[in-house]
Amino acid sequence: MSLGWTELHDLIGISPSQDHDFVYTGVSSLTDARSGEISFLGNSRYETQLRATQASLVLVPKGDFSSTPGCHLLLVDNPSVAFSKVIDYFHSQSALVQPGISPGAHIAADVEIDPDRVQVAPGVVIESGAKVGDGSIIGAGCLIGRNVSLGKDCLLHPGVIIREACLIGDRVILQPGCVIGSDGYGFDLVNGKHQKTPQVGIVEIEDDVEIGANCCVDRARFGSTVVGEGTKVDNMAQIGHNVKIGKHCLVVAQCGIAGSSRLGNYVTIAAQAGVAGHLEVTDQSVLAAQSGLFKSIKKPGVYMGNPARPIREEQRKLAALSRLPELRKEFGALKKKLEEPRGE
Incomplete structure (x- = not known):
């Protein structure tokens, strides 16, 4: 099963800015992807993985990102949602069914x-x-x-x-x-x-x-x-x-x-x-x-x-409870002071 450049854009609901004859063969994570596969950047904390990925295409959000040579970055509003559509394409229920009882x-x-x-x-x-x-x-x-x-x-x-x-x-x-x-x-x-x-x-x-x-x-x-x-x-x-x-x-x-x-x-x-x-x-x-x-x-x-x-x-209650040890010490000190004998 494969997915072409134009088919990919149709699948995730965006218009291609240019024409390519790219063909993709599967999906994977940034670290595990190989040439021909599609991945996504769901969080900027994984940008180092993006710069090292072997994927042929990565779905990315708005931002200034770079990748390895041969890896195309495709801008989408929500990379996770778009990537889910691609996963469904390659691993759809109809594709999984092997008919028979x-x-x-x-x-x-x-x-x-x-x-x-x-x-x-x-x-x-x-x-x-x-x-x-x-x-x-x-x-x-x-x-x-x-x-x-x-x-x-x-x-x-x-x-x-x-x-x-x-x-x-x-x-x-x-x-x-x-x-x-x-x-x-x-x-x-x-x-x-x-x-x-x-x-x-x-x-x-x-x-x-x-x-x-x-x-x-x-x-x-x-x-x-x-x-x-x-x-x-x-x-x-x-x-x-x-x-x-x-x-x-x-x-x-x-x-x-x-x-x-x-x-x-x-x-x-x-x-x-x-x-x-x-x-x-x-x-x-x-x-x-x-x-x-x-x-x-x-x-x-x-x-x-x-x-x-x-x-x-609830947060106010928890904050007050967290102060109880300190308040007990203060109370104890005040009680001790009050109990001290006072001069005539």
Whole structure:
């Protein structure tokens, strides 16, 4: 696979300032790139790598940059975004698909699937009533449960489990070990014993969602647990039953979102943060790492701490706490002075 000069400009959405017959054969980092490959400068701190790279073309932001002889610098507004488009060209889902169903896969007779348009690895189990969209890749050992709907161009890495009746949109990526549709955590105390509450809802994963390795998204008690379009979930996150996550949110590693909470659009939940149940987080809010949220967020902003509060308030509190040792010394000195006997 190759990419010509004019095709490259069309791909990243800019007009060529001159004509060339350059042809590019792949992508790589500044340090690993070889002749014929494209790279990018995402941060000026790597300018020394730019001056030594063997890449044939580097996407760069505005600035005064230089490179090795034979390396062309192409100015773009956002090198990272432009480079992602180039990566997608060379490593697109359609290019990755090697159509066919492994003899080691077990697929129910009534599953809707086109063997000439999907890739199914050994050890996959697809149960009765399921639908698999064209262009999808299903890795080794995955389970797709009864009546699951899997959209087009999805990528399921090895060991993914999608339980019964869940709905997965187009271009969804599920990393190894994801469990979609596990039972929600619900118990009632009856006669001194914890009695399981039935969880009969489903999970809906909308288009262009990516969910990291070993995440769990619990099915709803009734209705749906929803992960909105374009949302990206990092590794080892827990999303409870009946949670509704809006569009284009970021949920970072080891987060927990308890049942029935709702996140708006473009919300960021940073690493190891926790959201208590039945809360609402408004659009474009940020919950900082290791924060604990116990009250709904109604105003966009950055929130931090446990319990979480607006970041400026939390920073003032932390600044005051950092002065406590000094204040204790001052207080001790004043107390000692006051206790000293005074002359008559």
